[in-house]
Amino acid sequence: MLTLEQANIIANAALATGRGRGFAPLCVTVLDQGGHALALQRDERASISRPQIATAKAAGCLGMGFGGRELAKRAQAVPMFFTALAGIFPDGIVPVPGGVLIRNHDGTLIGAVGISGDTSDNDEVCAIAGIAAAGLVADTGA
Numbered sequence: 001m002l003t004l005e006q007a008n009i010i011a012n013a014a015l016a017t018g019r020g021r022g023f024a025p026l027c028v029t030v031l032d033q034g035g036h037a038l039a040l041q042r043d044e045r046a047s048i049s050r051p052q053i054a055t056a057k058a059a060g061c062l063g064m065g066f067g068g069r070e071l072a073k074r075a076q077a078v079p080m081f082f083t084a085l086a087g088i089f090p091d092g093i094v095p096v097p098g099g100v101l102i103r104n105h106d107g108t109l110i111g112a113v114g115i116s117g118d119t120s121d122n123d124e125v126c127a128i129a130g131i132a133a134a135g136l137v138a139d140t141g142a
Helices: 004-020 050-064 068-077 079-088 118-135
Strands: 027-032 037-042 100-101 109-116 138-139
Touching: 004 027, 004 037, 004 109, 004 118, 027 050, 027 118, 037 050, 050 068, 050 079, 050 100, 050 109, 068 079, 068 100, 068 118, 100 118, 109 118, 118 138
Parallel strands: none
Antiparallel strands: 027 037, 027 109, 100 109, 100 138
């Protein structure tokens, strides 16, 4: 099970990574395996819709069972299907890097993180750093 303590470590480390690399202001959402938010942190300079985008990145990964990179590939292959999912998934889906599944060391899915604010690739870098800081395994779908 993903704990509140781990979720806060992920969010704090992800934001610190973004600041340290000079990325644009970020928002981080950490969801447990049931899609419930454990942590949501938004840099005060991040734009107003970043929480919804970050949540949709994480929730889409959980809903489909793939990291954002795999979702991006699949969305390119069957765009109409992914367009339909946007209306079905209650928290949305944004099939791009920056949505990362969280696994424990035996490979069990325990949650997901979504980050929004910079490029999708940079968002993903921060998600991976946050997950590693919590001693967990990032699954980007690569």
